[in-house]
Amino acid sequence: MSKKLILSGWCVFFSLITTAQSQDSLQNIISLKEIVVSASKIPLERKETAKPVQVIDFEQIQRSEGKDLAQLLHEQSGLVINGAFSNPGKNKDVFIRGASSEYTLVLIDGIPITDAAGLGGAFDLRLLPLQQVERIEILKGSQSTLYGSDAIAGVINIITRGPKEGIFSFDAALSAGSLNTSQASLSVSGKADVLGYNIGYSRFYTEGISEATDNVDTVDFDKDGSQREAFQANFELTPSTSLKISPFVRYTDLTNNYDDGSFADAANIFTSEVFNPGxxxxxxxxxxxxxxxxxxxxxxxxxxxxxxxxVFKGRTHNLDIIANYRLNENFQVIGGIYRQEAKVLDDEATEKDPSFTITSPYVSLLVTGFNKFNAELGYRLNDHSEYGNEGTYSAAVSYDISPRVTLFGTYGTGFKSPNLNQLFGRFGPNPDLKPQSSRSYEGGLRFNLLDQKLSGELTYFDRSIEDVIIYDFSVGYQNRDEQNDFGVEASFTYQFLPRWSLTAHYNFVDGEVTLPLTSERDSTFHNLIRRPKHSFMLSLNAEPIKHLFISLQGQYLGDRSDSFYNSENFQTEPASLDAYFLVNGYVSYEATSALTIFADVKNITDTDYIESTGFSTLGFNMQAGIQVHL
Incomplete structure (x- = not known):
């Protein structure tokens, strides 16, 4: 599919929408009044930001018991989580619009949660239980101006649960199901005068399946189990109407059994402990x-x-000071300074206990509701202790061409700093690495038609990353390639009855890497491993009777290319992955105001499919349990 064809289709769709929309003065749909914070680092109504923000709200999370964080994200438009339906303990790779995991920045409550000792620095989705999450905001495209390194493909801001109104409330959930899986969580919350609190604990256990696939059927591969315990405490101290202090602490202990790779059984053990106060x-x-x-x-x-x-030990300090001044009802200035100090505790690294610091002042001008325009212009200067300065900038604009149709566009540059393993690690380090830099743009429209029954969004995006860091066994890490990706996202929600709705999204993404062979000749080839060009999801959500909620969902992932390490000939070999379609379901019944019964069923048709060559995936499986709210 060429870029010209995609742009032509976009223009046709745009003309149909603008012709179909009515000319009355109805305001944007109610969901656009929802408050979001990730787009500009300050609370704004969704209609006030020029950036498209995707929100997973508390109600959707409550209706996702039985799923984990990776599976919920996998349902969102533009996201593919490779490993979401593999063995529960297997690593989960986040692909936003086809970009590798290392180009997505994960925040918890607006603060980066990077792993200084990780190979790519990406957050491990297995560490955070969904029961501790209040909402999730997803920003796609380069967000480096506001969020710095790693935010080349986008930002996922996971907002945890805070204090509830009232002196005391109690929430608990208990479930069990396939693979001898069990999960329990409980939390207490409340506010009294100037003090608020939310304290939660959760435990997850599963026997799992074999992580690796037995391709010869001559031996019985053992099961690779997983267990996780997680604790979280959020507090609020409000000594005056102008001042709020919110300390927090999080701790997670994760243990997984894992195999030696594709088709290779083993009795390996992985443990991870994360301590995160602030x-x-x-x-x-x-x-x-x-x-x-x-x-x-x-x-x-x-x-x-x-x-x-x-053993890998990382330590990271993050400090972000953000100031916002409203000039008048249409103009605001946002400025701040961010500092990160990262260290790896490693006596065997080329530099003992290597570390770096990044200091980043940034400024942004925000325009809201000015003659139907919303806009944001920003600049950030990043001072890295190892490679010097790197500047990024961004621009976003939206225009309400009618009360029901909004046109938007964004452009931004981004960067990703080399991590400490690449600079000073044990294997092939290169202290002369440069940051990877990017530029990306997107454009599209949001619409709300048919008396607010049909709403949706259509987006075209294009992203280029230069000085891509690769690992070469002969020379180690080096800046070498250029990565180019583009595609289309389309999402729609149609409420055809008062409590019945149909949601659909379609995603197309294509990408290629340019590899320099000589000073005069390059080689270009498709390289989006495990990422489909075509994917779509269709979900029916219904409340046929009061207190009963039913969801039926179909997910399709198209053909994908893959590669795997063959332990018999010690070579990396190409592979092809067939398309597959999964049917999942969820049902809950609110028996009383305090008790909800639920069941989550995945792969209802027991489809045989592959996410990664040589690794197993889940067949039919289910979880059932109860939620208690007091």
Whole structure:
């Protein structure tokens, strides 16, 4: 599919929408009044931001018991989570619009949660239980101007549960199901005078399946189980109407059994402990607001295998100070400074206990509701202790061509700094690496038609990344390739009855890497491993009777290319993955105001499929349980 064909289709669709929409003065749909914070780092109504924000709200999360965080994200338009339906303990790779996991920045409550000792620095989705999440905001496209390194493909901001109104409330959930899987969570929450609290604990256990696929059927591969315990405490202290102090602490202990790779059984053990304390301070006076965010991330990971024991310890400090001044009802200025200090505790690295710091001042001008325009212009300067300065900038604009149709476009540059393993690690480090840099743009429209029954969004995007860091066994890490990706996203929701709705999204993504062969000749080839060109989801959500909710969902992923390491000939070999279609279902019944019964069923048709060559996937499986709210 060529870019010209995609753009032509976009123009045709745009003309149909603008012809179909009515000319009355109805305001944007109610969902656009929802408050979001990720797009500009300050609370805004969705209709006020020029950036398209995808929100997973609390109701949707409550109706996702039995799923994990990776499976819920996999349902969202533009996201593919490879491993979401493999063995529960297998690693989960986040692909936003075809980009590798390392180009997506994960935030928890607006603060980066990177792993200094990780190979790519990406957050491990297995560490955070969904029961501790209040909502999720997803920003696609380059967000480096506001969020710095790693935000080349987008940002996922996971907002945890805070104090509830009232002196005391109690929430609990208990479920069990296939693979001898069980999950329990409980939390207490409340507010009294100037103090608020939310304290939660969850435990997950499963026997799992064999992580690796037995391709010869001559031996019985053992099951690779997983268990996780997680604790979280959020507090609020409000000494005055202008000042709020919100300290927090999170701790997760994860243990997984894992195999030696594709088609290779083993009795390996992986453990990961994450300790994450911090605080958020907010001061608001008239038209001026300042936020201070601090967090410390301590990660301790250990791999026990036939190769012995490998230990990785990372320490990261994050500090972000954000000031916002409203000039008038249409114009605001946002400015701040961010500092990150990252260290790996490793005596065997080429530089003992390597570390770096990034200091980044940034500024943004925000325009809201000015003659039907919303806009945001921003710039960020990143001062890295190892490679110097890197500047990024961005622009986003939206225009309400009618009360029901909004046209939007964004352009941004981004960067990803080399991580400490690439700069100073044990295998092939290169202290002369440059940051990877990107430019991306997107354009599209949001619409709300047929008396607010039909709403949706259509987007075209294009992204280029230069100085891509690759690993070459002969020379180690180096800047070499150029990556180019483009595609289309289309999502629709149609409410055809008061409590019945149909949601659909379609995604097309294509990409290629340019590999320099000589000073005069390059080689270009498709390289989106495990990422489909075509994917779609169709979901029917209904409340046929009061208190009963039913959801039926179909997910399609098209053909994909893959590669795997063949342990018999010690070579990396190409592979092809067939398309597949999964049918999943969910049902819940609110028996009383305090008790809800639910069941989550995945792969109802027991489809045989592959997410990664040589690794197993889940057949028919289900979880059932109860939720208690007191």
């Amino acid at each position: 605080t958020r301070i907010t001061y608001l006076k008239n038209n001026f607001q300042i936020n201070g965010l601090y967090s410390f991330v301590q990660t301790d990971r250990k791999f026990n295998s036939s190769f012995g024991e490998s």
